[in-house]
Structure formats: structure tokens, C-alpha cells
Amino acid sequence: MSLSQIKLLVCACFALALLYLYPSTASAQLTTGYRPITEPGIRGVRIHPGALAPNRRKFYLPQNLYHEYSWRGWEYSNYARDEYERYVDIQLEGNRHYDLFGNYIARGWTIYDWTENNPLRQGSGIFKSPRYGSWFDRVVISSAQKGQFHTALTISDAIRTTLTPLTFSKPTFNGLQWDFLTDKYAFTFLGSRISSPANSARTQSEAAALVENSTRMLGARGVTQVGDFAKVGATWVSAHNARSTLDMGDNSLKGVLTTPQNTGSVESVTILISDDSPESGNDGALLFFDRLLIDGEVHPEITPIVRGGIRTGGSLEAKGVDSIELIYDIRNSFRPTEKVPTYQEARTIEFELILANDYRIDITSNLQTDRLGDPVFLPVAQADGEITDGSNQQFLRFEYGLPTGSEVFGVDLGILSFGGLDLRAEFVRNRRFRRFPNQNFEQHTLAEDRAEAGYLTASYTGYPWFGYGELFTMDPDYSTTAFMTNSLGGIDYGNEIFHLFEFVDDNDD
Numbered sequence: 001m002s003l004s005q006i007k008l009l010v011c012a013c014f015a016l017a018l019l020y021l022y023p024s025t026a027s028a029q030l031t032t033g034y035r036p037i038t039e040p041g042i043r044g045v046r047i048h049p050g051a052l053a054p055n056r057r058k059f060y061l062p063q064n065l066y067h068e069y070s071w072r073g074w075e076y077s078n079y080a081r082d083e084y085e086r087y088v089d090i091q092l093e094g095n096r097h098y099d100l101f102g103n104y105i106a107r108g109w110t111i112y113d114w115t116e117n118n119p120l121r122q123g124s125g126i127f128k129s130p131r132y133g134s135w136f137d138r139v140v141i142s143s144a145q146k147g148q149f150h151t152a153l154t155i156s157d158a159i160r161t162t163l164t165p166l167t168f169s170k171p172t173f174n175g176l177q178w179d180f181l182t183d184k185y186a187f188t189f190l191g192s193r194i195s196s197p198a199n200s201a202r203t204q205s206e207a208a209a210l211v212e213n214s215t216r217m218l219g220a221r222g223v224t225q226v227g228d229f230a231k232v233g234a235t236w237v238s239a240h241n242a243r244s245t246l247d248m249g250d251n252s253l254k255g256v257l258t259t260p261q262n263t264g265s266v267e268s269v270t271i272l273i274s275d276d277s278p279e280s281g282n283d284g285a286l287l288f289f290d291r292l293l294i295d296g297e298v299h300p301e302i303t304p305i306v307r308g309g310i311r312t313g314g315s316l317e318a319k320g321v322d323s324i325e326l327i328y329d330i331r332n333s334f335r336p337t338e339k340v341p342t343y344q345e346a347r348t349i350e351f352e353l354i355l356a357n358d359y360r361i362d363i364t365s366n367l368q369t370d371r372l373g374d375p376v377f378l379p380v381a382q383a384d385g386e387i388t389d390g391s392n393q394q395f396l397r398f399e400y401g402l403p404t405g406s407e408v409f410g411v412d413l414g415i416l417s418f419g420g421l422d423l424r425a426e427f428v429r430n431r432r433f434r435r436f437p438n439q440n441f442e443q444h445t446l447a448e449d450r451a452e453a454g455y456l457t458a459s460y461t462g463y464p465w466f467g468y469g470e471l472f473t474m475d476p477d478y479s480t481t482a483f484m485t486n487s488l489g490g491i492d493y494g495n496e497i498f499h500l501f502e503f504v505d506d507n508d509d
Contacts, residue, residue, distance in 0.1 A: 254407070356392055483499055
């Protein structure tokens with residue numbers, strides 16, 4: 001082999017070695033989450049920053065700042081045209097978040113989280129980050145829009161929210177509101193744990209505010225445009241007690257008894273009969289007959305202790321400020337039957353009364369008390385109008401129970417500028433639910449009361465005339481209030497400030 005051939009072979013081997021040690025720039029690039037450094041005139045071996053040891057990685061990763069901000073140590077800094085931009089972390093701060101399947105969502109801080117885990121002790125949790133108050137001032141809004149479709153989610157401690165005048169209107173609603181709007185349709189959903197809405201946490205790592213018993217409020221409203229002038233809507237609002245130890249399906253929208261409500265048995269019941277118009281000076285309420293039933297069976301041995309009232313012939317009268325108390329000592333007077341061996345196994349207690357004139361009925365029991373244990377009377381029924389001649393004598397039967405929820409459902413119609421005519425109409429039905437407490441059972445008998453309300457307003461403008469008219473109706477027991485628990489599930493029935501939730505706040509003050 002000649003000398004020239006040997007030199008040619010050595011050069012070829014050297015070239016192959018160079019190709020092996022220094023891969024071509026056209027070779028496949030390793031995909032990373034970082035931008036490559038492309039300094040002019042700088043060449044070197046490529047590295048994967050995520051594979052570096054932490055003590056080395058911190059020296060390599062900040063180099064990306066040169067690419068982001070185009071800063072060179074030898075260059076003159078002039079911010080007259082390109083304004084100064086402060087350095088930020090090249091990675092988003094906070095924690096990584098994943099969905100139920102383990103897929104990565106984003107990195108950041110949890111600002112608000114409301115989770116319901118059933119069945120689980122203290123399974124209802126609400127977390128509000130410290131940044132919820134410091135950064136967002138307790139108002140977080142997320143919105144999106146595409147074409148005619150608009151949507152927004154608002155979370156706040158004080159949202160000005162109105163559905164309709166007879167269903168829901170509050171200037172400081174503490175919860176979440178999701179709205180959807182198109183050219184023809186509109187929809188709103190409301191949600192809140194009104195009994196324990198939680199405060200902002202002191203640290204990001206602090207646990208959520210967990211409770212087992214709570215009162216939840218849910219609401220929804222939908223509106224559709226009909227033609228050019230009319231809108232038709234439907235509204236539903238419910239406030240009801242819930243327990244996280246029950247399955248989600250057992251937590252009825254009509255409410256369940258909380259753990260403190262369902263502690264013990266009904267041992268005594270007191271019925272209060274009074275004059276519904278004590279200031280009138282006319283004849284008051286007349287009681288002719290009373291009877292107690294347990295699980296549908298009459299128990300004549302349980303006769304009430306009667307206090308107050310004036311006996312006139314075969315009736316008792318409560319006139320003016322006087323009242324009649326019927327005290328039923330169920331525990332000591334009960335006699336076992338084949339259907340109900342002991343009073344602790346009773347599923348329902350009902351009362352039958354025959355009354356007349358202008359009466360009002362309230363009721364309480366040993367489980368319906370305030371925080372001091374004193375009984376608190378809640379209304380049951382009242383006479384229609386102020387009758388004094390006994391012509392409204394009637395038979396009244398009702399079940400006893402503790403309040404668990406309240407609901408309103410209504411429909412409404414609005415007509416705007418139809419030939420100078422504006423019209424608004426709304427009809428709403430209110431249902432109030434109660435259940436008979438007994439700690440020996442998980443399922444409890446449900447009873448409900450109903451009331452209705454509605455209005456119609458119309459105005460007409462035709463130059464130079466203007467006219468306005470209004471019609472309305474409202475049952476005396478129509479209510480937009482609901483009892484709510486404290487953080488432990490207890491209810492002080494005498495404390496309206498802390499244990500009564502108003503769907504429609506009074507604006508007369």
C-alpha cells in the first residue's frame with residue numbers, strides 16, 4: 001500500500017470519528033419543555049435540563065432568561081422604546097394539578113374548592129385560599145364567549161343576585177353563580193353552603209373547612225325569548241339540610257334531619273292556641289275537640305294537660321292575650337300497642353283539632369328548643385280572615401316534625417313595549433318540609449305545607465296618557481325563609497339572626 005493511500009485511509013477514519021463524536025445539527029432533537037439556547041457563535045453538546053441534578057439544574061435553567069428578555073451583559077440598556085420588564089419565574093408557581101385520570105391540567109394555586117364526599121364523616125369541605133381575599137378581594141370571575149354564546153362563573157362572598165321578586169333577591173349572596181346567555185335563551189345556576197360558607201384560610205396548606213351537617217342552597221332560572229316582545233321564565237330555589245354521612249341519593253332536596261336534630265325521641269308536645277287578632281277585642285279562638293294519633297292509631301290514654309282558656313259550654317276560648325296550652329306527656333302516658341310497642345319506635349305523631357273563629361296554632365316539643373333548652377313555638381295554621389260567629393268551624397289534622405327545608409318554584413311572563421303596553425306577571429308556589437325525629441331510624445316521615453303567591457302589573461304609555469294597574473295575591477303562610485344549621489348541625493329555633501336564611505332580603509330599611 002502506498003503512502004498516499006495510507007494517508008487517505010487515516011483521514012477517512014478521522015472523519016468518521018468526528019461524525020460519531022459530534023452529531024450533525026440535522027439529527028433528531030430531544031423534545032423538552034425548555035427553549036434551546038441559540039447564542040451566536042456558541043456551540044456545544046445538547047443537554048436535557050430535567051435530567052440534571054438539582055444542584056446543577058439551577059445554574060442551567062436561568063440561562064433561558066437571556067432568550068426571553070434578550071439581555072446581554074455587554075450591551076447598553078435603554079428603555080425609552082422597549083420598556084423595562086421585571087424578571088419572573090420561568091415556571092408557573094404553585095402546585096401541579098391533575099384530573100381524575102391522572103392527566104396533567106395546570107400548575108398554580110387552588111383559590112376556591114367546594115367538595116362533597118358522600119358517605120363520609122365531615123365530607124363537606126370548602127377551601128378559600130389566602131389569595132382569594134388578598135389578590136381577588138373575595139371576587140373571582142371566569143368568563144368565555146364565542147359568537148352569540150356567553151358564559152361566566154362568579155364566586156364571591158357578596159354577589160348582588162336577583163332571580164325574581166318573589167323567589168330570590170339578595171344584595172350579598174355568599175356562594176357561586178354560573179350564568180349562560182345566548183340571543184334567545186338565558187340560564188342561571190346558584191349554589192351555596194349557607195350554614196358554613198367558610199372564611200379565607202390563613203395559609204395555602206391549611207385544610208378546608210369541613211362539616212358533617214350543613215344547609216345547602218341551590219337555585220336555577222331559565223328564560224326564553226318568545227317573539228319580539230315577550231319573555232317566559234321559570235325559577236326554582238331550595239334550601240335544605242344535608243348530612244355527609246348519608247349517600248348522595250339519600251340527601252333529599254326536601255332536606256334531612258341533621259345529627260343534633262335526630263338525637264333523642266319526642267317525649268312531650270305542646271300545642272298553643274291563641275287569638276290571631278288579640279288587639280281587636282272580638283271573640284277569639286274556640287277549641288271543641290282534640291286527639292293524638294301515633295302511626296295512625298288513636299291513643300285516648302294520652303290526654304293533654306290544659307292550661308289557660310275560658311270554658312264556655314262545650315268549648316274553650318282563647319281571647320285577647322289569653323291562650324290555650326295543650327301539653328301532651330307522651331313518655332309517661334303512652335301505652336304499648338301491637339303496632340307501636342314503645343313510644344321510641346313511633347314514626348309519626350299526628351293531631352286532630354276542631355276549631356272555630358279567629359284562631360292561630362303553634363307547636364313545640366322537647367326537641368324544638370333554643371340554645372338554652374327552652375321550647376320554641378313554630379306556626380302550624382291560622383284562620384282565614386277575622387271570623388267571630390263560629391261559621392268557619394273546621395276539622396284540622398296535621399303531623400308534627402322538625403323543619404328540614406324550604407322550596408319555591410315559579411313561572412313568570414314579561415312583555416315589553418308591545419304597542420305601548422308593558423306587562424309583568426309571576427306565580428310562585430312555596431313548599432316547606434319537615435320530618436318526624438327519631439334516633440332509632442335512618443328514614444323519617446316527611447310532611448309538607450304549601451302556600452302560593454302571585455302578581456300582575458301592567459302599564460300603558462300613549463302620548464299624552466299613562467296608565468298603571470296592579471293585581472296581587474299572597475297566602476298568609478307564604479314564606480321565603482328557611483332554617484339553617486350551625487357548623488355542628490344544631491339549630492336555635494329562637495335565633496332568627498343566625499339560624500334563618502332569607503331568600504328575599506327586606507329592602508324597606
